[in-house]
Amino acid sequence: MFLSRREAHRSLRSATPLTRTIRFIAGLLLGLALTLALAGCADSRVAFSESTEVTTLRVVATFSVLGDLVQRVGGEKIDLRVLVGRGGDPHDFRPLPADQAAVAEADLVFAIGPGYEVWLDRLLASSGTTARTIHVSSGLDPLLTDSGDPDPHVWHDVGQAIHIVGSIRQALAAAHSADAAGFDERAARMIAELTTLDDWIVAQMASIPTDRRRLAVNHDSFGHLARRYGLEMVGAIVPALAGEAVAPSAETLAGLVDRARESGVVAIFAEKGTNSQLAAQLAHEAGVPLIDGLYSDTLGPAGGEAETYPGMIRANIGVLVAGLAP
Numbered sequence: 001m002f003l004s005r006r007e008a009h010r011s012l013r014s015a016t017p018l019t020r021t022i023r024f025i026a027g028l029l030l031g032l033a034l035t036l037a038l039a040g041c042a043d044s045r046v047a048f049s050e051s052t053e054v055t056t057l058r059v060v061a062t063f064s065v066l067g068d069l070v071q072r073v074g075g076e077k078i079d080l081r082v083l084v085g086r087g088g089d090p091h092d093f094r095p096l097p098a099d100q101a102a103v104a105e106a107d108l109v110f111a112i113g114p115g116y117e118v119w120l121d122r123l124l125a126s127s128g129t130t131a132r133t134i135h136v137s138s139g140l141d142p143l144l145t146d147s148g149d150p151d152p153h154v155w156h157d158v159g160q161a162i163h164i165v166g167s168i169r170q171a172l173a174a175a176h177s178a179d180a181a182g183f184d185e186r187a188a189r190m191i192a193e194l195t196t197l198d199d200w201i202v203a204q205m206a207s208i209p210t211d212r213r214r215l216a217v218n219h220d221s222f223g224h225l226a227r228r229y230g231l232e233m234v235g236a237i238v239p240a241l242a243g244e245a246v247a248p249s250a251e252t253l254a255g256l257v258d259r260a261r262e263s264g265v266v267a268i269f270a271e272k273g274t275n276s277q278l279a280a281q282l283a284h285e286a287g288v289p290l291i292d293g294l295y296s297d298t299l300g301p302a303g304g305e306a307e308t309y310p311g312m313i314r315a316n317i318g319v320l321v322a323g324l325a326p
């Protein structure tokens with residue numbers, strides 16, 4: 001059982017010099033073992049490292065996409081723990097005791113906000129944390145879904161991701177002003193990169209004939225992308241505020257088939273790795289191909305094309321342009 005850094009400090013103060021030395025060496029060995037174990041772990045679901053830098057901010061991000069943005073702004077000055085790692089579904093997440101411990105020890109918690117991490121309020125309360133929680137979607141231009149709720153998938157609009165980077169920079173600098181210059185510099189670099197990416201997407205979309213810029217998808221998570229880059233959202237099987245576990249009624253699916261046929265969509269798009277029989281059925285009945293290469297609520301595997309936020313966005317646009325172009 002690992003002691004937290006604060007527990008370790010407490011127990012060190014109450015021990016004799018000899019046991020202090022033994023515990024210190026044991027702590028170093030444990031730290032080394034933990035570092036080696038984490039180095040071989042592809043998932044980002046890990047505990048805080050036992051950093052000796054006392055001014056390091058302990059930061060939690062709720063899921064992989066937000067975690068990448070936070071890490072890029074924070075650099076080495078933060079100790080980041082991501083709750084829902086690569087491949088996980090933030091809509092349908094059950095926190096474990098280790099997640100509660102991470103939140104309890106955190107200085108800052110970054111989340112998309114209401115409607116997305118529906119499990120977060122309870123986790124914050126049960127952890128007893130004093131961390132400041134930042135909802136990065138607050139202040140963004142809301143996009144209402146068919147049910148009247150704001151669509152939380154704001155990161156698919158790169159312009160909104162640029163605002164999020166600004167919110168992250170501000171929160172990190174407020175929590176640790178000594179590192180503000182570094183946070184500013186990394187955020188500025190990130191914003192320049194994302195501005196170039198945003199321009200590239202606009203140019204890519206311009207290559208698709210107007211009458212083919214229509215989107216029918218499995219999970220309703222690309223409304224923000226459609227709004228910013230001029231695509232018409234025809235429909236989705238799984239609602240924006242639900243995970244893949246939620247299946248639509250037969251009537252809903254039949255209505256979607258009708259809309260897909262009438263609007264003349266040229267493909268049905270689904271998330272990468274989704275083995276959605278309903279999406280396959282929709283594509284079959286609409287008489288168009290099913291393309292399952294999109295990333296919606298998670299980054300791709302480490303080392304792959306969608307390892308980072310910009311990589312994920314570029315991969316999605318590549319899939320959309322290839323699927324929609326004549």
Ligand SMILES: [Zn+2]
Pocket residue numbers: 091153219221240242296297
């Ligand atoms: Zn989603």
